[in-house]
Amino acid sequence: MTESADDAVLALPDRTLLILDDDRPFLTRLARAMERRGFEVTEADTVAAGLVAVDKTPPAFAVVDMRLEDGNGIEVIRRLKEKRPEARAIILTGYGNIATAVTAVKLGAVDYLAKPADADEVFAALMAESDDKAVPPENPMSADRVRWEHIQRVYELCDRNVSETARRLNMHRRTLQRILAKRAPR
Structure with a gap:
């Protein structure tokens, strides 16, 4: 048992x-x-x-x-x-x-x-025991969500400076502003 x-x-x-x-x-x-x-x-x-x-x-x-x-x-x-x-x-x-x-x-x-x-x-x-392997998630993050998370991370690392974040991501500043204005994708 x-x-x-x-x-x-x-x-x-x-x-x-x-x-x-x-x-x-x-x-x-x-x-x-x-x-x-x-x-x-x-x-x-x-x-x-x-x-x-x-x-x-x-x-x-x-x-x-x-x-x-x-x-x-x-x-x-x-x-x-x-x-x-x-x-x-x-x-x-x-x-x-x-x-x-x-x-x-x-x-x-x-x-x-x-x-x-x-x-x-x-x-x-x-x-969970420390050597237990994690179970794969039922609903993993979508590719759009992973991209959004990466952009958010770089934005935070750049002290929320849009111009610097856009430069580091090789992205147009206005495009980045539109992405940041939207809610996180599912």
């Missing part, structure tokens, strides 16, 4: 989980779903609140949004790893790109999930 992932959580001595996200409805839904899976959840919706929670009682697990109104969730991952090196943390964001994924993993995040992610995906990422 094999042990289910839910049973594995219940067998853990420390089931503390910090969820940091500024999307309040998502935060509440995910927190309730993770509580049903046996976690003791602490909710935070700002980097400052996340840092206070980590300093007060470093959790065994964390789900951290990348971009928040008052800063970057990577700061919370960094602090968590200082306070509790064995903690398992994942980055969850709607602004996924390779550079931030690499940074998050270097700082100790065990996975990087793009929004919208459901509670099952979050749970699976938190409980």
Whole structure:
């Protein structure tokens, strides 16, 4: 008889989980779903609140949004790893790109999930063994979305300077402005 992932959580001595996200409805839904899976959840919706929670009682697990109104969730991952090196943390964001994924993993995040992610995906990422191979996504990013993410990354690296970004991407400035004005493709 094999042990289910839910049973594995219940067998853990420390089931503390910090969820940091500024999307309040998502935060509440995910927190309730993770509580049903046996976690003791602490909710935070700002980097400052996340840092206070980590300093007060470093959790065994964390789900951290990348971009928040008052800063970057990577700061919370960094602090968590200082306070509790064995903690398992994942980055969850709607602004996924390779550079931030690499940074998050270097700082100790065990996975990087793009929004919208459901509670099952979050749970699976938190409980995955370090040598588990990731399951291919059901709905991977489209080529248009990958292009858009790359443009956004270069734009951020150029300190949101449209002319410099256009120069580096070998693109006309007006074309870049039109792309930046549009919503992200699916």
